[in-house]
Amino acid sequence: MNHSDDPPRPSRRRLLAGAAGLAAAGVVGRARANDANLPPNVASWSKTLGDGVGVRPYGKPSPFEKDVVRRDVQWLTASRESSVSFTPLHDLDGIITPNGLCFERHHGGITEIDPHDYRLMLHGLVDKPLIFTLEDLKRLPRVNRIYFLECAANSGMEWRGAQLNGCQYTHGMIHCVMYTGVPLKLLLEQAGLKTNAKWLHVEGGDSSGMNRSLPLHKALDDCMIAYRQNGEMLRPEQGYPVRLVVPGWEGNIWIKWLRRIKVGDEPWYTREETSKYTDLLENGKARKFTFEMDAKSVITSPSPQVPVKGKGFLVISGLAWSGRGKVTRVDVSLDGGRNWRTAKIDGPVLDKSCVRFYAETEWNGQELLLQSRAMDDTGYVQPTKDDLRKIRGVNSIYHNNGIQTWAVKPNGEVENVEVG
Amino acid sequence: MNHSDDPPRPSRRRLLAGAAGLAAAGVVGRARANDANLPPNVASWSKTLGDGVGVRPYGKPSPFEKDVVRRDVQWLTASRESSVSFTPLHDLDGIITPNGLCFERHHGGITEIDPHDYRLMLHGLVDKPLIFTLEDLKRLPRVNRIYFLECAANSGMEWRGAQLNGCQYTHGMIHCVMYTGVPLKLLLEQAGLKTNAKWLHVEGGDSSGMNRSLPLHKALDDCMIAYRQNGEMLRPEQGYPVRLVVPGWEGNIWIKWLRRIKVGDEPWYTREETSKYTDLLENGKARKFTFEMDAKSVITSPSPQVPVKGKGFLVISGLAWSGRGKVTRVDVSLDGGRNWRTAKIDGPVLDKSCVRFYAETEWNGQELLLQSRAMDDTGYVQPTKDDLRKIRGVNSIYHNNGIQTWAVKPNGEVENVEVG
The missing domain is CATH 3.90.420.10 (Oxidoreductase, molybdopterin-binding domain)
Incomplete structure (x- = not known):
């Protein structure tokens, strides 16, 4: 294991490469933006009263977030006898699920x-x-x-x-x-x-x-x-x-x-x-009676549903958890597990709760093999998929906590892959 | 200030006074219950498949919780220019607001x-x-x-x-x-x-x-x-x-x-x-520029919208917070501030976050004057309404963090009152 405690940090200069000066505002998203709403113009929504007479008894998400939803996999289970829908982890941050x-x-x-x-x-x-x-x-x-x-x-x-x-x-x-x-x-x-x-x-x-x-x-x-x-x-x-x-x-x-x-x-x-x-x-x-959920983690962004949008400063974000206690460390690899850096855990670290981790890097279009690896306060380390298969075989459905790999392509697209 | 660190505890025998033996099931709520659903019968919902084919993109509360909603006060502000709706604190617990x-x-x-x-x-x-x-x-x-x-x-x-x-x-x-x-x-x-x-x-x-x-x-x-x-x-x-x-x-x-x-x-x-x-x-x-929200607390249950239902063991529950830092202690009084006991703070205690507190008692139909008082890690103690008025007068709208009083009547109803 090659573990680097001192990962390269992005230069401060490049940190905000995406943000434009006043004169060249809004490069990102320009294709879909309505110029009339952009500075120095006053946006349409600032000129008229908004909605909101009286009470909204129970609020809902913005209509612009209509794609942030639970989804199923039709061929997997889609009957009244057995149904499942999945949390949109790629569209969330922090540790609380709404x-x-x-x-x-x-x-x-x-x-x-x-x-x-x-x-x-x-x-x-x-x-x-x-x-x-x-x-x-x-x-x-x-x-x-x-x-x-x-x-x-x-x-x-x-x-x-x-x-x-x-x-x-x-x-x-x-x-x-x-x-x-x-x-x-x-x-x-x-x-x-x-x-x-x-x-x-x-x-x-x-x-x-x-x-x-x-x-x-x-x-x-x-x-x-x-x-x-x-x-x-x-x-x-x-x-x-x-x-x-x-x-x-x-x-x-x-x-x-x-x-x-x-x-x-x-x-x-x-x-x-x-x-x-x-x-x-x-x-x-x-x-039988394998109750405990072993330490596990996943990078939620970038991931196949949220590709990398443009080169420059990139925050790799993910979730980690352990049924044995507290997550004490999460490592992130950009090269399929050959080199590791310690991610930053941000927010509350609670017993048998999710933690949110971040790792920062520069992305210049190179291929990445993103992985994350969780450790907990019992000393347990999340295994690779291959190490897990050596012990468990591949007949199982349950308790797969192997290290996940996302391949980032030069065009920013991300794919679920296996590495050696 | 009369502060009791050793409040009387309810007897364990009475703790579950509301729970009935198998032979006399379901006394509480019986008036509204459908006997066919009660033990030893198998409830109707256990006999038929539930709803749930495929995906529910974004979930909603149970229809039985339709009264747990934000509400406004019509005479206060109810226009598009100025509107307000209030969190149903009396119907929530823990510290996270959905x-x-x-x-x-x-x-x-x-x-x-x-x-x-x-x-x-x-x-x-x-x-x-x-x-x-x-x-x-x-x-x-x-x-x-x-x-x-x-x-x-x-x-x-x-x-x-x-x-x-x-x-x-x-x-x-x-x-x-x-x-x-x-x-x-x-x-x-x-x-x-x-x-x-x-x-x-x-x-x-x-x-x-x-x-x-x-x-x-x-x-x-x-x-x-x-x-x-x-x-x-x-x-x-x-x-x-x-x-x-x-x-x-x-x-x-x-x-x-x-x-x-x-x-x-x-x-x-x-x-x-x-x-x-x-x-x-x-x-x-x-x-002017009185930005900071001083330490404050309120008993959310019982309170006027959630009266006490029947005699016996009673958990007094509330929220406390301070804009200055962490809440370190919450005291509860049953007699309008003459005697105080330290409440139990349960769940995470975080900087500039709400904390949840509980105090347990026996209620036998006596009148109560419920109060709570928050302290924070700067040593600040939430004042009485009268002490606050001595300094601030009554011309203000903002920054009222005075101690709130709820009167519990012999029939269990609860009313907003002022004491001495």
């Missing part, structure tokens, strides 16, 4: 639950079985935490080689919001655990009855019964009114429309942890 | 700017005047920060006494999101400041041409040229595509639809900092 753009994964469509009829059952190996209404849950002590949620199948189509052209599709089954909810530990304490309690069976109220086995130690550690995301109530597609939050673990176990928690002494071996959400190895055996 | 619910304040309606035609001019006492397109700005190094934005007129209707019944109206001109943008310092360095540069004139592209004078030291400290909020591009009503972020300072100077920055050697004394956004004192003199 609620309207959080990816979706449904196994029985989006369930609509009347909050007055919502109930959460807690039973099994407990002293006192309980049923909670939504109002009951909202009256309890609560906590607020920013966590990433990644589907175990994120990047799952890339096991056998570069396939989908855009980080929205290769890495878009992740989002990161602030959850508000009740610590699961609190509910379990109230019900009173029997001494032989070891596992929980958690079940959704959707038509698939999505259900998984959750080890008690995790439930007592940091799991939440969440009813809010980014301040407001959960969105319908995220499990309104209540979902389970299992920080750092695969999204499938973050049961949406949560209806039941049963305490037992061993795992249930449900369909979703035997036939699905296990990792088939080369020798035909399958890893 | 983009669709951030309060609005317009002086010339909501300006619609074609991002291709957008230009930012930077001129005056600089070596090299510059014009930036949106693409220019997006190519530059950027930072991500969670900041609160409070209108100087927030709580302005309360100077002469308790008036508006709901924290949405008394305190709802605040929101808190993650901004992404270019440090203003970077643009100023590129233009090159003349030695006599001291102030900036910042101007919006809206029809009111909103404009203010900004001291250079603040511009060089932490101001941002922001184009994103919570990851996605700014909402139209928040200044799409570019607004100024002036952390901790009154919202009026966070110029939306930012079109021009002129560097000068003294303030401009614009209408918005002479006739408006100055603080008229009892003696007829006015304080």
Whole structure:
């Protein structure tokens, strides 16, 4: 590994190469601009009153941002029984995902639950079985935490080689919001655990009855019964009114429309942890209960959906996360992993949350092979795809956290590629 | 001041008084519930496939949350020339405001700017005047920060006494999101400041041409040229595509639809900092350039719009913030300020950001006079309304950070009141 702690910095002179002097304003974008709106003219929108009488009860994005949307891959899953849409990571920055753009994964469509009829059952190996209404849950002590949620199948189509052209599709089954909810530990304490309690069976109220086995130690550690995301109530597609939050673990176990928690002494071996959400190895055996999402990262810009627009100063931007704890460092390579530089992590660095990283460079039309590599506070380093395949083979769908490569072409276009 | 560091805690037995045993499920909410959906029955929504074929490009809140909206006060401002809508603080938790619910304040309606035609001019006492397109700005190094934005007129209707019944109206001109943008310092360095540069004139592209004078030291400290909020591009009503972020300072100077920055050697004394956004004192003199938002807090639940539903364990929840830095402590009183207990601050504590606080109690139908009091890391303590009036009089509209009082009645209803 060739690691440079002192990457070349762009000259300050070139930093603003894109910005023009007053006399030659607006070179970038000129082709599409309306001259009448440009300096020294006063723009049309400054001459007339804007919209906005009274109240706009709930705001929407600008019509000019109509392409910043969740998207699906038609051939992958597009039925009411199994559907998925991907977060437009390439069109976002920072670490918070706006609620309207959080990816979706449904196994029985989006369930609509009347909050007055919502109930959460807690039973099994407990002293006192309980049923909670939504109002009951909202009256309890609560906590607020920013966590990433990644589907175990994120990047799952890339096991056998570069396939989908855009980080929205290769890495878009992740989002990161602030959850508000009740610590699961609190509910379990109230019900009173029997001494032989070891596992929980958690079940959704959707038509698939999505259900998984959750080890008690995790439930007592940091799991939440969440009813809010980014301040407001959960969105319908995220499990309104209540979902389970299992920080750092695969999204499938973050049961949406949560209806039941049963305490037992061993795992249930449900369909979703035997036939699905296990990792088939080369020798035909399958890893099971691989809950934790390993450290991972992706460069979101430039990427296939956001090519490089013109030569000059370039900020490489991306996301990194680890289900094991905090991201401590992200490295970026411009040459497919031969040389690395340490990226700048900007903004809050929180446990089991996304971090935003940036690396600056000059781009003069040369071909680049962009990669990023995350490290976490356990010392874990994100592996190359090849190193991952040596251990895991290519039969798996889940838990692909290999290093992603984007090739930047001389014309600025970007492509999903594999390197040696 | 009688400060109790060891408030009485609710008994664990009573903590879940609202939760029923399996045999008597769902007492709370029963009146509105449909028995057919309640345990031991399988709910209707679990028996049929949910909605969700293909893609939902941009998600929306549940239809059951249709009352969680921004609202205006008709008699206050409801014209295209001057409009305002308030954040529903009583219906939120945590510290992040979802983009669709951030309060609005317009002086010339909501300006619609074609991002291709957008230009930012930077001129005056600089070596090299510059014009930036949106693409220019997006190519530059950027930072991500969670900041609160409070209108100087927030709580302005309360100077002469308790008036508006709901924290949405008394305190709802605040929101808190993650901004992404270019440090203003970077643009100023590129233009090159003349030695006599001291102030900036910042101007919006809206029809009111909103404009203010900004001291250079603040511009060089932490101001941002922001184009994103919570990851996605700014909402139209928040200044799409570019607004100024002036952390901790009154919202009026966070110029939306930012079109021009002129560097000068003294303030401009614009209408918005002479006739408006100055603080008229009892003696007829006015304080000017009172930029900083002092430490402040409000209990968001219970509050007039969210009464207490039934006796038993009660979590008092609220927001606190300070334009001077970090909130270090929040105290809560149940008896109108005679006795205080320290609230628990939960979630990230960031500079010039909101924090969420909680205090727990038992409510058995007794009358309460709820108050909260914020302290920041400069040692500043939020004053009572009366102490504030002694210094400021009641002629002002702006910068009212007095302690708010909610009276909880025996029937659980909550009212905005004044105490002693």
